[in-house]
Amino acid sequence: MKKKNTPHRILWILLAVIVLVLFWAASEHRLRPAYIGIAKLENKIKGIDGISAASLAQVKGDARRHSRMIRKGFGLFGKAKETPEENSDDFVELAEAVPDAILEIRYYSTYNFVGTRIDGYKQPTALLTRRAADSLRAVSDELLALGYRIKIYDAYRPQRAVDHFVRWAADVTDTLMKPYFYPDLDKSVLFDQLYIMEKSGHTRGSTVDLTLFDMATEKEVDMGGTFDWFGPESHPDFCGNPVMGLYNGDNRKSPAGRSINAEQFANRQILREAMLRHGFKPLESEWWHFTLADEPYPDTYFTFPVRNLP
Ligand SMILES: [Zn+2]
Numbered sequence: 001m002k003k004k005n006t007p008h009r010i011l012w013i014l015l016a017v018i019v020l021v022l023f024w025a026a027s028e029h030r031l032r033p034a035y036i037g038i039a040k041l042e043n044k045i046k047g048i049d050g051i052s053a054a055s056l057a058q059v060k061g062d063a064r065r066h067s068r069m070i071r072k073g074f075g076l077f078g079k080a081k082e083t084p085e086e087n088s089d090d091f092v093e094l095a096e097a098v099p100d101a102i103l104e105i106r107y108y109s110t111y112n113f114v115g116t117r118i119d120g121y122k123q124p125t126a127l128l129t130r131r132a133a134d135s136l137r138a139v140s141d142e143l144l145a146l147g148y149r150i151k152i153y154d155a156y157r158p159q160r161a162v163d164h165f166v167r168w169a170a171d172v173t174d175t176l177m178k179p180y181f182y183p184d185l186d187k188s189v190l191f192d193q194l195y196i197m198e199k200s201g202h203t204r205g206s207t208v209d210l211t212l213f214d215m216a217t218e219k220e221v222d223m224g225g226t227f228d229w230f231g232p233e234s235h236p237d238f239c240g241n242p243v244m245g246l247y248n249g250d251n252r253k254s255p256a257g258r259s260i261n262a263e264q265f266a267n268r269q270i271l272r273e274a275m276l277r278h279g280f281k282p283l284e285s286e287w288w289h290f291t292l293a294d295e296p297y298p299d300t301y302f303t304f305p306v307r308n309l310p
Helices: 007-046 053-066 067-071 129-146 159-170 262-278
Strands: 091-093 127-129 149-155 207-216 280-283 287-293
Touching: 091 129, 127 129, 129 149, 129 207, 129 262, 129 287, 207 262, 262 280, 262 287
Parallel strands: none
Antiparallel strands: 091 127, 149 207, 207 287, 280 287
């Protein structure tokens, strides 16, 4: 094309700039999960300790500079790909697929960190993709032979539930459940320390939160902390090395000097090792959270509610 500085050409450039600015404004908030994804990655590289506000800001800056690349993963105009609400065809109910599992769906109840039923939980049931459920069945069978059942707290989580968490986290005055789930943390740090994010792996349908139930004692196995405890005490490497399976008692990360004992660490390892043997991958911040490594919908965020399937 010939280079001509005609008034027409200037108008076109102006129009392009306006479109770009509008595009940026519309997609900016959708990029937050990408910033956080990169922040988490950097966090993983650096180690488990919480990242400082300055390093988070720098990571966000880097993410912005690479927004073109990041947006690729989020579809056209930076919008996350979302499957229509009714498209739950590839999901199964865990009560059917893993009949030995115990279900305790915390987000259907008021016993969770918010303190109310979470949006999108229409029935106290747990759904997963068929592939993830099949792997979980293998985990359950193996653990049952050792005298344990798995107890499911959450599995597929619709986007509206994640949105509910985000709204709750933004209201720093609502600390109803602080004594039970985050007594050592100021609620205002929940976003920056990545406890609450605008996207969750659970919405992709192949992630599950669970613990062990001991058939001999008829009690939940003592993991040295509760599901959804916000703090370094929930990290699989708290007081030990989960890869080597070695307890070391190092509790320096705990702001309140909390600790777990060798048996509690070993109990977390029983769950972790069974999950990893059957194709799940762990999360560095939550001992109860696992995602199928070969998940069938790595880029899809589902929106249909949690309820029994038709
Ligand atoms: Zn989880």
